[in-house]
Structure formats: C-alpha cells, structure tokens
Amino acid sequence: MRGKMNPIHIVVAGATGRMGRETVKMITREKHLKLTGAVARSRKGEDVGTVIGLGELGVTLTDSLESALEAGQPHVLIDLTTPETVKRHMELAIDAGVRPVVGTTGLTEEEIKDLDRKCRERDLGGIIAPNFAVGAVLMMAFASKAAKYLPDVEIIEMHHDQKLDAPSGTAMKTAELISREREEKKQGHPEEKEILDGARGGYRQGFRIHSVRLPGLVAHQEVLFGGPGQLLTLRHDSMNRESFMPGVKLAVEEVMNRTGLIYGLENLMEL
Missing domain, CATH: 3.30.360.10 (Dihydrodipicolinate Reductase; domain 2)
Known part of the structure; x- marks a missing residue:
C-alpha cells in the first residue's frame, strides 16, 4: 500500500452502474486512494459525484477510456463493465502502463493467458475477481x-x-x-x-x-x-454491493505489488 503522500490513483470504468457507484464511494472514503477518472456510457461531461449523489468530486464523466487514462494518469483501472468490452479495456490499460482490476467475467482461458503475458511484458500486475466478496x-x-x-x-x-x-x-x-x-x-x-x-x-x-x-x-x-x-x-x-468493497480495496492495494495477471481473489488471501 502507498503512503499518505502517495495515494493510488484510480480510474473506474462503469462508474455509474450499481457496482461502480459503490466503488466510487469506497474510493472517496479511503485516504490512500484517489479517483482521477470515471467512464460511463451516459452523462458525459457531468461530475461523477453529482451523478451518484455524493456532491461534486471534481472528476468529469467520459465515455472514452482512452481519454480517461490519458487525463487521469492512474496507477489502477477498476473495470466493472461488460464481457463485451472488458478485454479491450484491459489491453488499453496495460498498453498505458496501468494495472487492471476487473470484476467482469466472461473471458476465455486463452484470453486470460494472453493478458497475463501482456502484463508480464510490461512488468505490471493485474487481477480478475469473479467475486469480490x-x-x-x-x-x-x-x-x-x-x-x-x-x-x-x-x-x-x-x-x-x-x-x-x-x-x-x-x-x-x-x-x-x-x-x-x-x-x-x-x-x-x-x-x-x-x-x-x-x-x-x-x-x-x-x-x-x-x-x-x-x-x-x-x-x-x-x-x-x-x-x-x-x-x-x-x-x-x-x-448489497457494499459487501464487495473490502475485496475491491484489497485487490487495488495488492495489484500494486504484483506482476502478472491473477485470477481469483483467493490468490491474495492466506487460504
């Protein structure tokens, strides 16, 4: 985990969905985490905090992950979108040197192996969690x-x-x-x-x-x-979706210290 003076910068894709809203709320509660970008298919140009009922956070919604990664300069992408977009989002993040933390399922074994290889080539960690609870x-x-x-x-x-x-x-x-x-x-x-x-x-x-x-x-x-x-x-x-937040927080913290793509939260726990 990074210290107080060096928070982990995060972009959330799917920020206005049910999981995304809880994730944004969790990030704002944690002093060592900082939201620097938010992606959603609608409400482009609006403040994400206003949209989800938190008040202004100073982070504007965009429908482009590329622009969010460029503007937000994050360490971590939390992707809570759909099986149709998650692979492309992970590739964009890895190419940008950003560590993906993914709560979306639907990737094939071959796709996971390919993404693991890409992570290792860039000396990045990545986490896919079928369940964050x-x-x-x-x-x-x-x-x-x-x-x-x-x-x-x-x-x-x-x-x-x-x-x-x-x-x-x-x-x-x-x-x-x-x-x-x-x-x-x-x-x-x-x-x-x-x-x-x-x-x-x-x-x-x-x-x-x-x-x-x-x-x-x-x-x-x-x-x-x-x-x-x-x-x-x-x-x-x-x-409720608050039950997933301790796992999301754990994944964000651990991905900073890992190399390669990890599948399953159990691999971050002493089981």
Whole structure:
C-alpha cells in the first residue's frame, strides 16, 4: 500500500452502474486512494459525484477510456463493465502502463493467458475477481476442500435479472476449484432423461450448475454435496454491493505489488 503522500490513483470504468457507484464511494472514503477518472456510457461531461449523489468530486464523466487514462494518469483501472468490452479495456490499460482490476467475467482461458503475458511484458500486475466478496471466496475454498471427501456435488447460483452471463463467474470458478480435487464422475441415474431441455442445468466434469435470474436477488450461491445419509450445503449471500468493497480495496492495494495477471481473489488471501 502507498503512503499518505502517495495515494493510488484510480480510474473506474462503469462508474455509474450499481457496482461502480459503490466503488466510487469506497474510493472517496479511503485516504490512500484517489479517483482521477470515471467512464460511463451516459452523462458525459457531468461530475461523477453529482451523478451518484455524493456532491461534486471534481472528476468529469467520459465515455472514452482512452481519454480517461490519458487525463487521469492512474496507477489502477477498476473495470466493472461488460464481457463485451472488458478485454479491450484491459489491453488499453496495460498498453498505458496501468494495472487492471476487473470484476467482469466472461473471458476465455486463452484470453486470460494472453493478458497475463501482456502484463508480464510490461512488468505490471493485474487481477480478475469473479467475486469480490470475501465470504464468497471462503465459500469457494471450503467447497474445494469438501470435494475431496464428498465428490457428488451440484451448484446453484442466483443473481439479479440484469446479469449478462450464465453461469456466473463465481459458479465457474467454484466448479474449476472442485474439478481439481475430484476425478470426473457422471452423477445421477445412467438412464436419466430430461423431459424439458436444460432442466438438469449446465454440465461440468460430471456435475451440474444451475443459474437462477430474478429481480430482488443480488448475488447468491449454494454448493450442495451429497453422500450416503447426509447433505452438506455451503451458501453465501451478498445482500448489497457494499459487501464487495473490502475485496475491491484489497485487490487495488495488492495489484500494486504484483506482476502478472491473477485470477481469483483467493490468490491474495492466506487460504
């Protein structure tokens, strides 16, 4: 972490979205962080603080990440946009010598490898976090441990109805961690038949992932492990987006001291 006289300068892309608003608020509360740029698709030319209800912050919204990076001269880009734009935004940041901290999922393994290479070439750190909630990261770590002993598992993830990707990045990361700890095992009856296509959810290494999208939800996940005469349920619930802010803050602080692209907040924690 930088000292009081040398705050970490940050540009936020997606600054007027629900996560972006909480992130801007968090930055303004922390003395060692400083907002120097804000990107959004609308309200160009307006003060970001006025738009989100904080009062004037002296940072004008722009719809161009390139101009925000040039004008803001940040150390870190926090990108909270969409899967369609995140790769381009990360490339722009890395080319400008700016460390990306990304809360948007949807990148392929090959894209992540390519971005990691670009970070290392520029001696920069970068972080992609499928979930910034510390409790969700712990849930994923516990699921990984449980899979060694209870290999029959299903994942149910539940999010608000405006989420663009399914399954969620958290569910996919959980599935990845579980897959490292168990051999592939096709679950359910061998003659099982889906009466309605998709009723059994997405398939991953023999187990299933189910996605629920409803208004009123924020971000929730259950990992269910079954065994003879027993059921283990691991569940995490984010009631509001403030729950993600300690993880965002941790990522911003840690990315200053890392090289290469890190995937998953658990890699910044002592788990």
